Amino acid sequence: MAKIMIVDDAAFMRITIKNMLKKCAHEVVAEAENGKIAVERYKQFMPDIVTMDITMPEMDGLKALKEIIAINPKAKVIMVSAMGQEAMVREAILSGAKGFIVKPFKEEGIIAAIDKLA
Amino acid sequence: MLDAYIYETQQLLEALENTLLAGENGQKLDADQIGEVFRIMHTIKGASAMMEFEELSILSHKLEDMFTLIREGKDPGAAWPALFDVMFSSVSFFNAEMAKLLDKQTPNGDSLPLRERVEVLIRQIEGEETTPEAPEAPEGAGAEEEAVDAAAEEAEMNTTEAEAEDAQAEPAAPAADSAIYKATVHFEKDCQMENLRAFGIVQVLQKMNVRLSYLPADLSASSAAEDIVNNGFILYIQTSESPAEIKAVLDETLFVKAVTLSPVGEDSEDIPIEMRTQPEAKGQGADVKPAAAPAVETPEVKASAPETPPAPEAEAASNGNGDAAAAQVNNGMTSFETVAKQNFISVNVNKLDSLLNIVGEIVTAQSMVVNNADFGDRPHESFDMAAQQLHSLINELQDIVMSIRMIPMSTLFQKMRRLVRDMSRRFGKQIQLEVIGEDTEVDKNVIDYLSDPLLHIIRNSVDHGVESPERRRELGKPENGRIILEAKMTGSDVVVTVTDDGAGLNKDKILQKAREKGLLTKPESELTDREIYNLIFLPGFSTKEQVTEYSGRGVGMDVVRKNIAYIGGAVSVDSTPGQGTVHTIRIPLTLTIVDGMKFSVGKMNFIVPTVNVLSAIKPSPEDVFKDPEGNEMMMILGKVYPLMRLSRFFNIHDTVTEIADGMIMHLSSDERDFCIFFDHLDGEYQVVVKKLPSYLEKCSSNLQGIGGCAILGDGSINLIVDVNGLAAEC
Structure with a gap:
């Protein structure tokens, strides 16, 4: 069972992902609504896997990803991207993201992704 | 889930409207605001797509596209007014769809007309740029400095990678026991951006002891994703690592459905040209796919070329985004308010009512425990300390519960801003709405009941109160009319006033009407001016001569009074002919x-x-x-x-x-x-x-x-x- 942190500025997306993950054997230990909080919570909860939205106020997902990787180079971060964010996804991959998922995604998609990393 | 979607989208739309209204005065949005609008559209797009509301998602996508352009430094210039109009119309469209959802209907609005308007704008905005866009610099001139920063940052990042690459380059030279494998990777159906997933694989493999070549060679080409979907992602890997290790890396990649890995003979026809020849020198880029042309001229970056994303356009684009990302971080402070807004969740008010009641009960119970007669006169020091702590916690709880039900007037006043804007455009009037005290917090119920009466009063002020600019000029008034909307607390009441500097009420007309309708209960001579004005609130009274789209819906001011009376409030009006009208609404706080x-x-x-x-x-x-x-x-x-x-x-x-x-x-x-x-x-x-x-x-x-x-x-x-x-x- 993996500890998961969901990072998204939209509460709706956090709820959606959380609901989807309820059906698998992982536990959502933390949520964050921007990158800055995500980095803090990462240190606090040390989750196994992070789902990271890209476009967020305060600190975006790319910056947060970099800071998290700086804290733990082995951190498993899945970027949650939308169509049209290719360049950012590319940068995320270069910065150490373990993969990405494209909105809109289905339950099977995100569960499969997390199971693979867990 | 749907509730959460609707609620959040509505919150976002409200924030969006706020931003638009704030920007419209200056007829443009500043960089912070553009970033915010972009983020809002992006979030709505994502959420709508998740909910499979296609029309909403494509419209927000289009709008996001438009704001991507603007964010990258294209100035809409003359297109701003049209852009504001489209944005406001879109907000209305989204709101209408949300209302349908709330009503348990399907959102069936057609966003095509709006999308077409956005298309036109996008073309216009793209056309505004006079110089043809150079691939290395998609940013506007103003953003150049940051772009340089971003490039420098990236270069720095790549340097460290390049060092790592250097360290690996030595063993990467084909060892005697190295073999070449051909791997074909298929991704899950519909996982999207397959080219970038392949790019991810390349990144991981390059950190290992391998030489690579792959098809499609240019992962940033527009056809790459489609190629991979159709043919799979094909890699030739020369390595001394065990094939199992390579396979594990491929298998572990997210959304990889199937991997085939098989050794190929040294001189097989299959092996791409560049694999057959030894690399001339490390860091030349030969050990990566041939398309990896160095993107930037700086030496540090050149050294890292093997790691650098291939095509120059892509490089530039990623710089552009880095720049945008940096801008976003900078925006952090200003957009904090929006963040706070998005943190709201919706709670049934009944639950809050019972919560409040329970807190009241707890206070009573606490007092019963602490002052319990069974304690007698015995000293009980530690108990007292615990009781004191309980007391302060309960006080805090009480405060929090109280504050939960209170919401600022700003949500309500926001609506009015929009109304005044739309109406004054429609009637060709120039009206400035000034808002005072929008932070005044009142009980949720009050907001709900106050909304319609306030709309009605303001409609009247815009429609019948404030004169047209021409007329105002004749009268020697400033052309811009003013409506002041103010909320303040006075003891146990909230007082909301709507003041306009229009023509004022016509006393004679009111009296005549009241006489006709038999509404007078006192001899006319005994009526004070104020009493005459307030006749307009009597049921059956309406001086409307002309029904207009906004202010005439067959509802008179008596409905306003009825609504306000329903929450225990009172409304009155006073007026000075030629100088304006003041409506005053007093509402006792229910809580x-x-x-x-x-x-x-x-x-x-x-x-x-x-x-x-x-x-x-x-x-x-x-x-x-x-x-x-x-x-x-x-x-x-x-x-x-x-x-x-x-x-x-x-x-x-x-x-x-x-x-x-x-x-x-x-x-x-x-x-x-x-x-x-x-x-x-x-x-x-x-x-x-x-x-x-x-x-x-x-x-x-x-x-x-x-x-x-x-x-x-x-x-x-x-x-x-x-x-x-x-x-x-x-």
């Missing part, structure tokens, strides 16, 4: 914290709001005398005020009767100042006003003069004096 003075009459405890108290006096009998009708009067500083004995008024027994034994409080009400006589003053408290239980209204007792009740920390029930109600009785 509020009041600073009050506590006093007792017999066994009854009362609280009077401190705002109404002028002074409290220990009286001497000679200050009190009777008027010829036997009513008691009190002399204070040479002035005489009526005196009311609360024991008589509320019919309370066993009370102080001698003036010298009791206390006097000098109170002010809207109507007049007066004095009350009671037994004992207990001090000042902050209390939570609660409505009287409804069953009290059913029994016949006299509730005049009682505005509510409050439970104090000790669990005692106190009646809250309605000073205006009392004043009417003396």
